[in-house]
Amino acid sequence: MGGRFNISLVAPDSLTAEKQIDAVVAEIDRIEQLISDWIPASQVSEVNRNAGVKPVKVDREVFALTQRALRLSAETGGAFDISFAAMEKIWKFDGSMTTMPTPEAVKKAVSKVGYRNIELDSAASTIFLKLEGMKIGFGALGEGYAADKSRDMMLASGIPAGIINATGDMATWGKQPDGSDWVVGITNPLDNGDIFAAVPLQQSAVVTSGSYEKFVEFNGKRYSHIINPATGYPATGLSSVTVFGPSAEQANGFSTSMMVLGKKAALRFIKKYPAYSYVLITDRGRIFASKSTGIKMRRLKKQQAQ
CATH class of the missing domain: 1.10.3980.10 (ApbE-like superfamily)
Known part of the structure; x- marks a missing residue:
């Protein structure tokens, strides 16, 4: 762990929000003291x-x-x-x-x-x-776990809605103050910064793993910063994997694993878990997505605005 957490709560007043945010911060610190491998006393x-x-x-x-x-x-x-x-x-x-x-x-x-x-x-x-x-x-898996625990604690405390964002591992619940769903944008990995789709979230966690921000290239081939633990070589073939589902911890583990598995094995794997949906983008920009996301399968290009 050790990553940055952003906490957004829908509360009846600012005093309640501040009190509950303090409780979330304390819970994250408690978990960090237990599982962070960079803390000697953990x-x-x-x-x-x-x-x-x-x-x-x-x-x-x-x-x-x-x-x-x-x-x-x-x-x-x-x-x-x-x-x-x-x-x-x-x-x-x-x-x-x-x-x-x-x-x-x-x-x-x-x-x-x-x-x-x-x-x-x-x-x-x-x-x-x-x-x-x-x-x-535990790294990011621990961050997803902390996001899940914090969300569950807020629900138990009567906070009707919010987002716990653990360095990109997001656990959401409820709706925005205007009654609309929370929405997450999906980035085009071929043109970083371009949001090509927006997916509404309903009591859902969402996690993205990708190679488009950290990678090296040798002989025209891109090597992701996500390493295959079995071989020691970087994952290839996929640019990003976004997973939606009830648990940020699970979604994190799934998205990272799918990057390593590659397209065919990743699609076989995630279909074993019907509570989770996905958006998978190959190095060549091809999109594969669950029907529930509303995203059509197609090929992305650089400098594509939609």
């Missing part, structure tokens, strides 16, 4: 320090989040992997990279990555990383 950091040494007892909340992440890892065949945190940072997406990493460097970089080497004991509520040097990290 339970996840304790798990990582004891990789290859011993199991670590964690709160049931952390255990359940890890359990769900491992389930997603298995369902995607490793396209999503919470042990990806151990991968060495050999890919640079800041403009400084001029040559491809060698196959040997890539293989070494993922040597400590592998969700199958994570052992959970439900009775003891422990997590054990079998290999020394392994790490787990």
